[in-house]
Amino acid sequence: MSTNESHKIDELFRDELSDYTVPVAVSTLSLTALAVKKGLFYKLSLIKLNSITGIAIIGGTATTATVATVATVKLYKHYHKSNVPALQHEVKQADAKTAPAQLFVDTAQQMSQAISSENAATLNSEEKTNVQTKMIQNQVSSTVHSIDKSANNNVVTTPTKNVSTQSNVASNINSQTQTQNLVVTNPVQAQTSVVDTVKPQSIKTVRQVVYVKPKPVVIQDTVVTVIKKVRPKK
Amino acid sequence: MLFSIGKKHTEEQLLKGCQKRDEKIRNETYSTWAPYMKAVCLRYLANDELAEDIMHEAFIKVFTNIDKLVWKGDGSFKAWTVRVMVNCSIDYLKQAKKLNNVSIDDVAEIADEYEDEDDGSLFGMIKKQGIGKDELMAMLESLPESNRLVFNLYAIEQLKHKEIAEVLGIAEEASRARLKRARIQLKEKLAIRCHYVHKSVLV
Numbered sequence: 081m082s083t084n085e086s087h088k089i090d091e092l093f094r095d096e097l098s099d100y101t102v103p104v105a106v107s108t109l110s111l112t113a114l115a116v117k118k119g120l121f122y123k124l125s126l127i128k129l130n131s132i133t134g135i136a137i138i139g140g141t142a143t144t145a146t147v148a149t150v151a152t153v154k155l156y157k158h159y160h161k162s163n164v165p166a167l168q169h170e171v172k173q174a175d176a177k178t179a180p181a182q183l184f185v186d187t188a189q190q191m192s193q194a195i196s197s198e199n200a201a202t203l204n205s206e207e208k209t210n211v212q213t214k215m216i217q218n219q220v221s222s223t224v225h226s227i228d229k230s231a232n233n234n235v236v237t238t239p240t241k242n243v244s245t246q247s248n249v250a251s252n253i254n255s256q257t258q259t260q261n262l263v264v265t266n267p268v269q270a271q272t273s274v275v276d277t278v279k280p281q282s283i284k285t286v287r288q289v290v291y292v293k294p295k296p297v298v299i300q301d302t303v304v305t306v307i308k309k310v311r312p313k314k
Numbered sequence: 315m316l317f318s319i320g321k322k323h324t325e326e327q328l329l330k331g332c333q334k335r336d337e338k339i340r341n342e343t344y345s346t347w348a349p350y351m352k353a354v355c356l357r358y359l360a361n362d363e364l365a366e367d368i369m370h371e372a373f374i375k376v377f378t379n380i381d382k383l384v385w386k387g388d389g390s391f392k393a394w395t396v397r398v399m400v401n402c403s404i405d406y407l408k409q410a411k412k413l414n415n416v417s418i419d420d421v422a423e424i425a426d427e428y429e430d431e432d433d434g435s436l437f438g439m440i441k442k443q444g445i446g447k448d449e450l451m452a453m454l455e456s457l458p459e460s461n462r463l464v465f466n467l468y469a470i471e472q473l474k475h476k477e478i479a480e481v482l483g484i485a486e487e488a489s490r491a492r493l494k495r496a497r498i499q500l501k502e503k504l505a506i507r508c509h510y511v512h513k514s515v516l517v
Contacts, residue, residue, distance in 0.1 A: 093500070100350075104348040
């Protein structure tokens with residue numbers, strides 16, 4: 081190969097690829113979530129999609145938080161046919177031994193089941209709200225319980241009093257439901273050292289749930305898309 | 315609110331904002347540059363998911379080490395960020411022990427493989443047919459990792475062989491050999507793409 085040819089090949093690739101861009105699948109949220117393991121953001125992941133739907137991603141690794149966060153946003157878009165209106169994302173680190181991803185995936189599955197098997201299309205907004213509220217309430221409660229157990233009772237659960245009023249159906253939810261729905265788990269101060277700890281079992285859990293239980297279809301697609309972003313840690 | 319990107323800032327404003335730990339500016343920096351930076355990582359890693367992962371790692375490094383950077387005019391912040399992306403990509407590959415060494419025999423073999431011969435008509439066909447960026451990227455990604463790294467660093471980042479040798483921890487001769495091999499492989503791919511037949515291309 082001549083020198084001239086070599087230069088031409090170099091030039092061709094340099095000129096064409098020096099400004100090449102690739103779409104980025106994940107949002108800025110994942111950057112925040114990933115930053116968890118770098119210690120920039122601590123504590124517990126709490127996502128309040130609006131006053132009705134609350135999904136708590138509690139503890140876990142940065143990757144798990146990324147998966148759950150991105151998937152949650154996609155799930156919201158899928159379900160509400162719109163972008164997340166006001167997403168408040170607070171990342172805190174609790175106990176990585178818990179199963180936050182499991183929480184999310186189960187929630188996603190239940191949501192999908194609620195949508196498909198119960199023919200949610202025919203439900204009115206209030207009924208949908210109640211279905212969502214109930215299952216999320218259950219999920220959050222059980223997870224908080226799980227964390228409480230695994231963290232040797234070091235976790236303090238604090239009902240949140242400040243319920244958002246963005247949704248016009250929020251008023252249809254009774255106060256007890258609101259309180260339980262928006263349970264917030266305080267960070268486990270003594271366990272912040274696990275921030276950098278990689279917990280591959282969390283990822284495994286997600287994969288098992290997603291692949292072993294391939295339903296519901298629509299939501300699963302969303303989740304699988306996200307799961308593909310997971311790179312097993314060594 | 316993390317989704318509100320806000321107005322567009324100049325590169326200098328982005329740098330200053332990031333140095334002040336301004337979360338909105340960080341988000342804007344990320345949102346603006348992520349597609350480009352991912353492409354940079356992709357050129358080295360040849361894996362979409364991995365490229366995105368490493369890009370995130372690199373962005374975190376950028377934000378945590380941003381205080382070290384002094385504004386040196388337009389393009390300096392972006393160039394520094396690109397360098398972080400490149401270094402993170404290479405570091406990953408090094409850690410993964412994926413870098414292969416080229417033996418002296420390989421060097422000799424490559425050096426003797428082709429005589430200097432001007433084969434300009436291939437590039438005439440390339441120009442005439444037009445090859446998209448995606449196709450070129452795919453060709454680059456398909457190269458063996460060791461060759462792809464050197465080609466990227468030399469042809470696109472425009473590093474010298476001495477610098478490449480230091481970055482990759484290899485001998486300068488190995489860098490030259492890998493570059494030559496990469497060019498030959500790319501030429502073969504280009505020739506196949508353009509249906510170009512010549513004895514110096516198809517061996």
